[in-house]
Amino acid sequence: MNLKQLKYFLAIAEHGTFLKASEKVFIAQSALSHQIALLEDELGTSLFHRSRRGVTLTEAGEVLMAHARSILRQVDDARESLASLTDSPAGKVTFGIPHSVSNALALPLLQTTRKDLPRVNLELTEELTGNLSRQLHAGQIHMAVLFDDGTLDDFVCEPLLVERLSLITPVAMTPAGDAISLHEALGMPLILPAQPHGVRPLIEQAAVMAGFAEPNVIADISSISILRTSLLAGMGCTLLPVMPLINEIQQQQLQATPVHSPELTRTVTLCRSAHIPMSAAASSVWNTCVTLAQTLSESGVWRDAVVATRHLAH
Structure with a gap:
C-alpha cells in the first residue's frame, strides 16, 4: 500500500x-x-x-x-509544518464546532484567523458532539470543541470557558421569579438533544447526582434551528446556554431563566488527538482559539461564560 x-x-x-x-x-x-x-x-x-x-x-x-x-x-500536515519552519504558518486546518457553540465562536474565529493567520485555510465543520468525537478519533479533523462530561480522556484537552445553562422558554411559559430550581426545571416540558449529544448527558448526570427524577423530555431534537422553531411555536422549553438563542432572547421572543440548586454549567473544551501530531498551522489555530475564547468571555460578547482553569491534560 x-x-x-x-x-x-x-x-x-x-x-x-x-x-x-x-x-x-x-x-x-x-x-x-x-x-x-x-x-x-x-x-x-x-x-x-x-x-x-x-x-x-x-x-x-x-x-x-x-x-x-x-x-x-x-x-499534508508534515509537509506544511516543515515549510512553516522558515515562514508563517500555512495549510488547511479542519476545526469541528458543535451547533450550540457556533453562534458564539464560528464567525469570530474565522475573522481572527483570516486577519492573524492569512496563509491558513480554516475549514469549520458544524456537527453534533458525538459525531465530532468520532471524527477526532479517526483523524478526520484537526481539533474540535467538545463538552467535558468525563469522557474526554482519549484526547489532549484544554478547557476554554464554563457556560451557565438557563431554562429557555416561550414567553407564555416563563416561570415566576428571577430564577428556577433544577428540580422545577426538570419537571418542565423539555426539548433536549438526543443522547449522547450536547447538554443531554450533563443534564441527566446532574439530575442523578441531585437525586431528582429524570428530565421530563417531550421531544428529542438535536438541531438548533429545529429547536428554535419548536420553542417559538410554544411546544416546550429547553435547558441550554443563552448564546445559541441569543437573538430570540434579545428580541424578547424567548425568555432565559437561570437555574439554581444546583446551578447547571458545562465546560467548553478544545480537544485534539493524543496520537496525531499537530501541524504548525493547526497549533496556531489552537492558540488563536484559546485566546479568542477568553477575549469573548471577558468582553461580555460570549454571554454567561467565564474563563475556565487552564491546563493541558490527556
Whole structure:
C-alpha cells in the first residue's frame, strides 16, 4: 500500500466512477484500475461494488476511506509544518464546532484567523458532539470543541470557558421569579438533544447526582434551528446556554431563566488527538482559539461564560 494508491482510492470513492477519478488524478483509466486491483489484492478484500452505473464502497472500503483521509491529511500536515519552519504558518486546518457553540465562536474565529493567520485555510465543520468525537478519533479533523462530561480522556484537552445553562422558554411559559430550581426545571416540558449529544448527558448526570427524577423530555431534537422553531411555536422549553438563542432572547421572543440548586454549567473544551501530531498551522489555530475564547468571555460578547482553569491534560 502506498500514498498514491490511497489517493487514487479516495478519488474513485468521491467521484463514483473510475473514468471521472482518472481525469481528476491525471492517470489513464487502465493504470488506475491496475493500481486498485493491486491494493485489493494486498488487502485481500474488495473495496468497491462495481456496476454499469459506477462504483460504491464495500464495508471494507468504508473502513479504508476513514484511514486514507487521516493518513493523507497527516502527510499534508508534515509537509506544511516543515515549510512553516522558515515562514508563517500555512495549510488547511479542519476545526469541528458543535451547533450550540457556533453562534458564539464560528464567525469570530474565522475573522481572527483570516486577519492573524492569512496563509491558513480554516475549514469549520458544524456537527453534533458525538459525531465530532468520532471524527477526532479517526483523524478526520484537526481539533474540535467538545463538552467535558468525563469522557474526554482519549484526547489532549484544554478547557476554554464554563457556560451557565438557563431554562429557555416561550414567553407564555416563563416561570415566576428571577430564577428556577433544577428540580422545577426538570419537571418542565423539555426539548433536549438526543443522547449522547450536547447538554443531554450533563443534564441527566446532574439530575442523578441531585437525586431528582429524570428530565421530563417531550421531544428529542438535536438541531438548533429545529429547536428554535419548536420553542417559538410554544411546544416546550429547553435547558441550554443563552448564546445559541441569543437573538430570540434579545428580541424578547424567548425568555432565559437561570437555574439554581444546583446551578447547571458545562465546560467548553478544545480537544485534539493524543496520537496525531499537530501541524504548525493547526497549533496556531489552537492558540488563536484559546485566546479568542477568553477575549469573548471577558468582553461580555460570549454571554454567561467565564474563563475556565487552564491546563493541558490527556
